[in-house]
Amino acid sequence: MSELSVNHLLGIKYLNQKDIQLIFETADHFKEVINRPIKKVPSLRDITIANLFFENSTRTKLSFELAEKRLSADVINFSASQSSVKKGETLIDTVNNILSMKVDMVVMRHPNAGAGMFLSQHVNASIINAGDGAHEHPTQALLDTYSIRERLGSVKGKNVVIVGDILHSRVALSNIFALQLQGANVMVCGPKTLIPKYIDKLGVKVETDLRKALNWCDVANMLRVQNERMEISYFPSTREYTQQYGVSKALLDSLNKEITIMHPGPINRGVEITSDVADSKQAIILDQVQNGVAIRMAVIYLLASKIKH
Amino acid sequence: MNVLIKSATIVDSKSDFHNQTLDILIEKGVITQISKHIANPKKYQEIKLDNLHVSQGWFDSSVSFGEPGYEERETIVNGLKTAALSGFTSVATNANTYPVIDSSADITFIKSKSKGHAVSLFPIGALTKSGEGTDLAELFDMKNAGAVAFYDYQKAVSNPNLMKLALQYASNFGGLVMSFPQDSKISGSGVMNENKTSTSLGLKGNPSLAEELQVSRDLFLLEYTNGKLHIPTISTAKSVDLIRKAKQQKLDVTCSVAIHNLLFTDEKLTTFNTNFKVKPPLRTQEDIDALIEGLKDGTIDMVTSDHNPMDIENKKIEFDYANYGTIGLESAFGALQSVVTLKKSIELLTRGKERFGIKLSTIAVGSKADLSLFNPKNSYVFSKNHIISTSKNSLFENIELKGKSYGIIANNQIVLN
Numbered sequence: 240m241s242e243l244s245v246n247h248l249l250g251i252k253y254l255n256q257k258d259i260q261l262i263f264e265t266a267d268h269f270k271e272v273i274n275r276p277i278k279k280v281p282s283l284r285d286i287t288i289a290n291l292f293f294e295n296s297t298r299t300k301l302s303f304e305l306a307e308k309r310l311s312a313d314v315i316n317f318s319a320s321q322s323s324v325k326k327g328e329t330l331i332d333t334v335n336n337i338l339s340m341k342v343d344m345v346v347m348r349h350p351n352a353g354a355g356m357f358l359s360q361h362v363n364a365s366i367i368n369a370g371d372g373a374h375e376h377p378t379q380a381l382l383d384t385y386s387i388r389e390r391l392g393s394v395k396g397k398n399v400v401i402v403g404d405i406l407h408s409r410v411a412l413s414n415i416f417a418l419q420l421q422g423a424n425v426m427v428c429g430p431k432t433l434i435p436k437y438i439d440k441l442g443v444k445v446e447t448d449l450r451k452a453l454n455w456c457d458v459a460n461m462l463r464v465q466n467e468r469m470e471i472s473y474f475p476s477t478r479e480y481t482q483q484y485g486v487s488k489a490l491l492d493s494l495n496k497e498i499t500i501m502h503p504g505p506i507n508r509g510v511e512i513t514s515d516v517a518d519s520k521q522a523i524i525l526d527q528v529q530n531g532v533a534i535r536m537a538v539i540y541l542l543a544s545k546i547k548h
Numbered sequence: 549m550n551v552l553i554k555s556a557t558i559v560d561s562k563s564d565f566h567n568q569t570l571d572i573l574i575e576k577g578v579i580t581q582i583s584k585h586i587a588n589p590k591k592y593q594e595i596k597l598d599n600l601h602v603s604q605g606w607f608d609s610s611v612s613f614g615e616p617g618y619e620e621r622e623t624i625v626n627g628l629k630t631a632a633l634s635g636f637t638s639v640a641t642n643a644n645t646y647p648v649i650d651s652s653a654d655i656t657f658i659k660s661k662s663k664g665h666a667v668s669l670f671p672i673g674a675l676t677k678s679g680e681g682t683d684l685a686e687l688f689d690m691k692n693a694g695a696v697a698f699y700d701y702q703k704a705v706s707n708p709n710l711m712k713l714a715l716q717y718a719s720n721f722g723g724l725v726m727s728f729p730q731d732s733k734i735s736g737s738g739v740m741n742e743n744k745t746s747t748s749l750g751l752k753g754n755p756s757l758a759e760e761l762q763v764s765r766d767l768f769l770l771e772y773t774n775g776k777l778h779i780p781t782i783s784t785a786k787s788v789d790l791i792r793k794a795k796q797q798k799l800d801v802t803c804s805v806a807i808h809n810l811l812f813t814d815e816k817l818t819t820f821n822t823n824f825k826v827k828p829p830l831r832t833q834e835d836i837d838a839l840i841e842g843l844k845d846g847t848i849d850m851v852t853s854d855h856n857p858m859d860i861e862n863k864k865i866e867f868d869y870a871n872y873g874t875i876g877l878e879s880a881f882g883a884l885q886s887v888v889t890l891k892k893s894i895e896l897l898t899r900g901k902e903r904f905g906i907k908l909s910t911i912a913v914g915s916k917a918d919l920s921l922f923n924p925k926n927s928y929v930f931s932k933n934h935i936i937s938t939s940k941n942s943l944f945e946n947i948e949l950k951g952k953s954y955g956i957i958a959n960n961q962i963v964l965n
Contacts, residue, residue: 252748329861329864329865330865330866331864349866350868351866351867351868351869352749352750352751352820352867352868353749353751353820353866353867353868354866354867356819356820357820357865357866357867360819361864371750372750372751372868373750373751373752374749374750374751375750409750412747412748412750435746435747435753436742436747436753436755437742437743437744437746437747437753438747440743440744440747441744441747441748
């Protein structure tokens with residue numbers, strides 16, 4: 240039976256093409272499962288998973304929890320606000336305390352880049368990175384590319400533009416790696432203040448004109464502006480941002496082709512996309528959410544199968 | 549202390565004995581004879597070591613020993629022992645302490661703590677009160693107590709007017725002002741060099757621009773004030789260019805580079821290893837090439853280990869939270885020799901003394917013995933076993949080094965590994 244090349248999911252950049260292929264095939268199966276009347280399989284009855292969220296999250300946390308429960312794993316949840324982190328405990332101690340209660344796998348969201356890798360080097364459990372600072376959010380990129388594959392048949396050769404706040408976005412980075420690994424062409428588009436200066440060295444195109452970007456692409460992944468991560472204003476006003484980088488139905492209709500619109504959520508309606516775009520048939524935003532559960536089930540299942548009891 | 553060093557190759561381009569393998573007799577701490585074969589009728593201690601080389605004592609212009617306040621990182625006594633066993637006879641210590649060394653009483657405390665040791669300690673006082681970058685500290689008083697320079701360790705003085713005043717004021721009494729080359733607004737919360745690696749790791753980048761802006765600013769201020777400036781630990785190619793031009797203009801400026809910035813690029817950070825989190829950050833190969841060129845043509849005056857012991861509690865944590873710094877005394881010579889020749893290494897390890905007002909020692913009969921003893925050919929892989937420091941945060945771990953110190957003879961004492 241095939242298995243993943245890694246024992247943790249820390250980022251897309253640590254995966255290979257076959258890993259992604261395997262995750263997608265496994266997700267296909269789980270997607271069928273979650274659409275059955277009985278949405279649950281008994282695969283992980285002997286596995287306990289801790290969801291450690293050191294940063295706020297609603298949809299990712301729910302999606303992971305649902306994925307875990309549908310695999311019949313035992314689940315415990317932990318978030319920073321109720322933790323001893325505030326009392327000065329180190330991350331390693333916090334996690335080791337939880338692991339000593341016989342937890343097999345940790346799903347962690349953390350405000351610092353590299354926190355997942357750091358943990359994997361120091362504790363004995365399988366780690367899934369649910370977002371670490373502005374580094375990676377691998378399951379998001381997997382579900383995004385899975386959704387492209389579902390909508391367009393394949394990812395290979397497709398032109399995908401990621402629009403918005405690239406600088407503070409782990410979704411952008413993981414998507415770049417995942418899209419490139421699957422043979423897509425990637426462009427980032429946004430105000431220069433929100434695009435890392437050296438992003439082109441990762442092999443992506445850079446465009447500041449949204450219309451040009453949309454005319455080039457097959458898929459536009461619209462990111463949310465992460466105001467909470469900004470210590471200074473990177474653009475003068477939301478109004479001005481929307482004038483340049485907001486996608487409206489009128490803009491979509493004026494393009495020379497019908498493109499697919501994605502959004503990792505939560506959407507600021509009227510900022511990065513208007514409501515009529517979000518609710519249009521070109522948008523696959525809710526498909527992304529549904530696929531998120533299947534992808535996370537696949538990742539958890541594949542990593543759990545590597546845990547030696 | 550009386551000792552006879554047998555068959556030592558002298559490395560001292562200014563000495564008549566340069567490159568000769570000779571015996572050196574030291575009596576009561578003073579060199580009394582240098583020649584081919586010296587008899588030992590008085591049965592003095594003899595030092596005979598494999599491929600033994602000696603040079604005048606090495607100097608490091610930027611070390612931190614933690615005390616007072618951060619004794620868990622390093623103490624003065626163990627710091628001096630580390631320096632001695634690493635081949636250094638003189639060190640200038642940073643005001644990287646708590647409280648910050650910013651008064652003559654503090655300088656006197658540090659001096660008294662180091663009294664009686666083989667290694668000579670030269671304290672650097674803070675440039676501003678408590679190192680806060682707001683008001684000048686009592687520079688003149690500290691100088692009289694023994695401070696050799698004034699520096700808010702690794703903190704940029706962001707107010708240009710304050711730096712202007714510092715350069716003007718210190719020039720009254722020939723004080724040496726040091727300015728950390730980083731514009732803190734541009735560097736922001738950057739934790740590594742801004743480039744491809746920082747982008748791919750999602751870590752905030754600290755661009756070269758932050759350093760170059762500050763170096764430019766300080767050189768303009770220096771030109772205006774006719775002061776005396778030392779820019780510690782430069783790390784970018786453009787900084788080398790800027791300082792080269794300033795020297796051509798005959799400005800009174802010197803600079804140093806940290807040895808680790810000569811060896812490693814920012815690609816070392818791909819595993820988020822906090823030992824590679826240093827300030828200034830590890831840059832690119834182009835920067836390294838320019839820095840080495842700067843060493844060769846004399847633009848960069850000296851190297852430093854920028855020895856900064858950091859307890860594990862401040863290193864074995866998430867990358868963003870980890871403190872900056874690496875230890876470097878133990879690995880300094882071995883690392884430097886992998887970049888430049890032996891002769892150049894010794895020159896770079898001794899040339900800074902004059903700038904910091906420290907008396908040069910020569911290897912000559914009648915001179916006080918101030919010697920570093922070493923084997924330049926000893927190649928080995930640096931490991932935790934080689935660390936003498938209280939803190940073990942070395943970015944040289946598992947790196948192959950070339951050349952190892954045997955120890956020193958200085959201040960009428962012998963300290964050998």
